[in-house]
Amino acid sequence: MKNIALIGCGAIGSSVLELLSGDTRLQVGWVLVPEITPAVRETAARLAPQAQLLQALPGDAVPDLLVECAGHAAIEEHVLPALARGIPAVIASIGALSAPGMAERVQAAAEAGKTQAQLLSGAIGGIDALAAARVGGLDTVLYTGRKPPKAWSGTPAEQVCDLDGLTEAFCIFEGSAREAAQLYPKNANVAATLSLAGLGLDKTMVRLFADPAVQENVHQVEARGAFGAMELTMRGKPLAANPKTSALTVYSVVRAVLNNVAPLAI
Ligand SMILES: NC(=O)C1=CN([C@@H]2O[C@H](COP(=O)(O)OP(=O)(O)OC[C@H]3O[C@@H](n4cnc5c(N)ncnc54)[C@H](O)[C@@H]3O)[C@@H](O)[C@H]2O)C=CC1
Numbered sequence: 001m002k003n004i005a006l007i008g009c010g011a012i013g014s015s016v017l018e019l020l021s022g023d024t025r026l027q028v029g030w031v032l033v034p035e036i037t038p039a040v041r042e043t044a045a046r047l048a049p050q051a052q053l054l055q056a057l058p059g060d061a062v063p064d065l066l067v068e069c070a071g072h073a074a075i076e077e078h079v080l081p082a083l084a085r086g087i088p089a090v091i092a093s094i095g096a097l098s099a100p101g102m103a104e105r106v107q108a109a110a111e112a113g114k115t116q117a118q119l120l121s122g123a124i125g126g127i128d129a130l131a132a133a134r135v136g137g138l139d140t141v142l143y144t145g146r147k148p149p150k151a152w153s154g155t156p157a158e159q160v161c162d163l164d165g166l167t168e169a170f171c172i173f174e175g176s177a178r179e180a181a182q183l184y185p186k187n188a189n190v191a192a193t194l195s196l197a198g199l200g201l202d203k204t205m206v207r208l209f210a211d212p213a214v215q216e217n218v219h220q221v222e223a224r225g226a227f228g229a230m231e232l233t234m235r236g237k238p239l240a241a242n243p244k245t246s247a248l249t250v251y252s253v254v255r256a257v258l259n260n261v262a263p264l265a266i
């Protein structure tokens with residue numbers, strides 16, 4: 001039985017616990033959160049009663065897999081030390097790798113621990129195709145992210161428009177994936193994921209829209225290169241517990257965990 005450490009128990013983490021509970025091939029042995037709130041206690045008691053609720057992984061704990069679904073800060077705080085200790089990790093907060101030197105630090109920690117960090121596809125599809133296309137050479141990758149105005153609350157979008165008063169789509173950001181991921185850490189992980197799979201953080205162009213006409217989180221990718229061309233549109237249903245996050249992100253985390261315990265992985 002594989003023993004999992006889950007970092008973060010918010011909209012994604014609690015849904016992941018729900019979907020994994022009852023699977024006899026694994027157990028969640030640790031749930032790591034900055035504050036052990038009554039809500040976290042209740043969720044863990046219901047869905048992972050065996051789990052220890054802690055702020056950090058104890059030095060003598062050796063999970064088979066660390067699952068990050070917490071936010072950018074968790075990479076520095078939990079993922080780097082675990083990788084360096086040889087614990088493999090799957091990462092949802094991929095935008096964290098847009099900080100100067102962070103992608104290299106994740107790689108170095110995994111090398112030091114002789115293990116691997118896996119970047120999840122999260123809310124976007126087509127990462128397999130883009131990463132394969134990169135081998136032949138990519139010319140352009142453009143990502144357009146479109147979410148309802150409320151998904152942009154508490155972000156720098158509030159400084160460039162009146163989110164509540166929008167009557168049509170408003171472009172809140174245009175620039176590189178690196179800038180997008182830094183400015184919108186809870187909304188532009190997809191931009192970072194696409195760029196790490198494809199043309200890199202500085203050459204992948206990003207446009208972000210607050211759009212009162214959409215109910216879903218809409219992700220569009222246009223890529224061209226030696227392989228030909230790719231056009232992709234995802235219309236992700238947002239999670240009720242967090243409108244910034246698409247439900248597919250949860251399923252992507254669960255897929256990665258199950259691939260770790262399945263005799264046939266896909
Ligand atoms: N790759 C992708 O497509 C996507 C990635 N994400 C990433 O997943 C993260 C979590 O998303 P949600 O669950 O919707 O957010 P949420 O705000 O509902 O939950 C975050 C959870 O992580 C905990 N947390 C925060 N900082 C932490 C830290 N330093 N160490 C440990 N735990 C910490 C919080 O206490 C909370 O339990 C986002 O911040 C984003 O970085 C989110 C959506 C899509």
Ligand SMILES: O=C([O-])CC(=O)C(=O)O
Binds near residue numbers: 186188190245249
């Ligand atoms: O869940 C989504 O639709 C995408 C998202 O928040 C991100 O890219 O950070």
